[in-house]
Amino acid sequence: MNILIFGANSDLGNQIAQIHASQGDNLFLTARTEVQLDRIKSDLEIRHKAEIQTFELDAIDFEQHPQLLDRIEISEMDRVYCVFGYLGEQEKAEKDFGESRQIIEVNYTGAVSLLNPIAEVFAQKGAGSIIGISSVAGERGRMSNYMYGSAKAAFTAYLDGMRNRLAHKGVHVMTVKPGFMRTKMTEGLPLAAPLTANPDKAAKIIVKAASKKKNTIYVLPIWRWVMLIIRNVPEFIFKKLKL
């Protein structure tokens, strides 16, 4: 299989790449800098004797996207993972539109810019699989991270709609809602152990679910229940909570 991963330098993206490389798939990886790409590439080649191609990509350099997708030859891809994301700082984003914009653009606009053309190509060939890493944060806005949450909510809705559209064309779309994960992104945050997944375990769950053509998955099943509760707290109570 030909596997494309946007955001391969993230902990999750890298673990997904490790799994596919060990299965003998060909990998097409993007990350922001060549330095990052070089070390990911040599690592996967040495560990798995895998075929790796790498591409420098900035999720919010929209102008660059069409040309990059041409170079990757997306029609040859079987499965695409969109893993990049930017948590940002909520408090900063409240005062500084630059930060809000960065959060929105990386998590939503950038993903749309890259996935739209891919959806088009996959629809035409009537095959392919698109996996978007969204977040439980997109299910209900909370004071602590609604900027990130709102961008992920948009991304979730986008994937929902795309799944609805592409289901008629034989293309699979999967939404992943990781809860907490021990990654670069969450360093410094106090995370409750039973709710927290390690990237290697999360990657295994995601790759397996993708192969089974699942629609929406929570990485740890417990999150389905946690979010069921969070979504159903009546607003007049919810707004009094400091979540």
Place this chain on the structure above:
Amino acid sequence: MRKEELSNWGNYPKVKAELHFPESAEEVRQLLSSAQRLVPRGNGRSYGDSSLGKAILSSKRLDKFLAFDEKAGILHCEAGVLLSEILEVVVPSGFFLPVTPGTKFITVGGAIAADVHGKNHHVDACFSEHLLFIDVVVETGELIRCSKAEHSELFWETVGGMGNTGFILGASFRLKPVETAFIRQESLKAKNLEEVMAFFEESESWTYTVAWIDCLQKGKNQGRSLLLRGEHAKKEDLPAKWKEKPLTQPKKLQLNMPMQLPGFVLNTFSIKAFNFLYYHKQFSKSSKAIVPYEPFFYPLDFIHNWNRMYGKKGFTQYQFVLPKEKSREGLKEILDQIRISRQGSFLTVLKLFGKSNPLAPHTFPQEGYTLAMDFPIRKGLPDLLKKLDEIVLKFEGRLYLAKDAFMSKAMYEHTYPEFPKPSIFSSDQQIRLST
């Protein structure tokens, strides 16, 4: 950045630490500008406080392989790569680690900083011997590639320097070619110290030697032990079932473990029972076997978190080396002292080191016998260790910093006189030993 309560393999001491996970020299440089004391850390498989401190510079995210020359057998990787990961990659290609400690769950950076030794020290010396170069970010933030020829001063300060000279980013080193993933092993039962020492000396031409000793025996049984020696097996040594895939270990390794620790021993922590069983497992005077490399090199890795059996308070490992000509007398005194104290060690390992490298002043091994023992942390322990220190000093030996949590400042200054002074890269251990 992440805050956590941490300890190393001995679970003693514990610290509250702030963790940083740099991925490049640049990120280390940025952290250095904050000017707090930073302690390099690998996988925390040292026993005491050598990689602990308030602010930790972890190599965990420096986990990439950078180049593997399969013709020349040279590997270049980042400092956070584990030896276990290296074995997974290189053994199928017909290579092995040039030197490995008794656990494969350590990082390349930790192997260099402690300049680790293995069962082949008398033949292949320490890890530093096989290094082509190392990349170190020093105090000024500069990234320096050093080797035996280039910036050699930094090189020799860094190997065995316990993270005190800078943060190791990556290294290139030579691997050892092997024909199979198996070891041709012989085990010899020794009645006492004299006999096991004689076995060591007659086994000098063997690549790997080590002995497990029952430290509770006295009189003419003192030093009763089992000596293991091994060579990388050749293809023709292998039984038919393994010949087809000589570089792959069989899956069901547990069955081949040279030492099966029965569950009740672990639970009740009965040293006597353990040592009795271990010694008597083998009835004949000597036995031969072809075994996969894992149980030969890493018998304890099969029991995950065996360190927890010592309980919440943790334990310490006491490892010393004595000059060869003084070893016999010194070992006798030490074993007597331990028996009298009734604080027997569960696992006691004896090994004969070869010549030391005069260029590497901080590297632990010196020609002579080294003994490693585990002691649970309890009230009488500091007194016992003080007595052992005196004996080690009397016989002109020294302790291994990678295992130490109790050494006195005086002993440190006497036995590591050339060790660098604390810098921005200093562990709690260095602070403890130099202030």
